[in-house]
Amino acid sequence: MILGAGQAGMSAASKLLNNNANFSVFERENIICGPAKTIQYRLFSLDIGPHIMCIKSHVDEIAIEIFKEPGGGSA
């Protein structure tokens, strides 16, 4: 069980998924990514929090993969 779908939770979920583990992610909000989320306001997409991920490059690649938009864009 993963509590919270922020960066740590989604990174853990990505790793577990790649290892075919059986798990669930519980998030209290109706949107993932914690303070790194993007909200929609009318025609605009607003990043409300972090804009540069201060993490190692291999973790950065995981973050880009898991936080990319469903339509194919990237966060």
Ligand SMILES: Cc1cc2nc3c(=O)[nH]c(=O)nc-3n(C[C@H](O)[C@H](O)[C@H](O)COP(=O)(O)OP(=O)(O)OC[C@H]3O[C@@H](n4cnc5c(N)ncnc54)[C@H](O)[C@@H]3O)c2cc1C
């Ligand atoms: C304004 C701001 C700007 C920042 N800018 C940067 C930046 O530029 N670069 C950078 O690298 N870092 C930045 N940070 C820090 C970065 O956001 C954090 O280090 C990172 O989000 C921590 O990830 P986390 O997964 O541990 O926690 P979080 O990202 O906070 O995720 C926790 C998740 O758990 C959920 N949750 C909490 N309680 C429960 C519960 N009881 N049940 C279910 N779900 C729950 C929350 O809703 C959230 O989605 C910034 C932070 C803030 C607040």
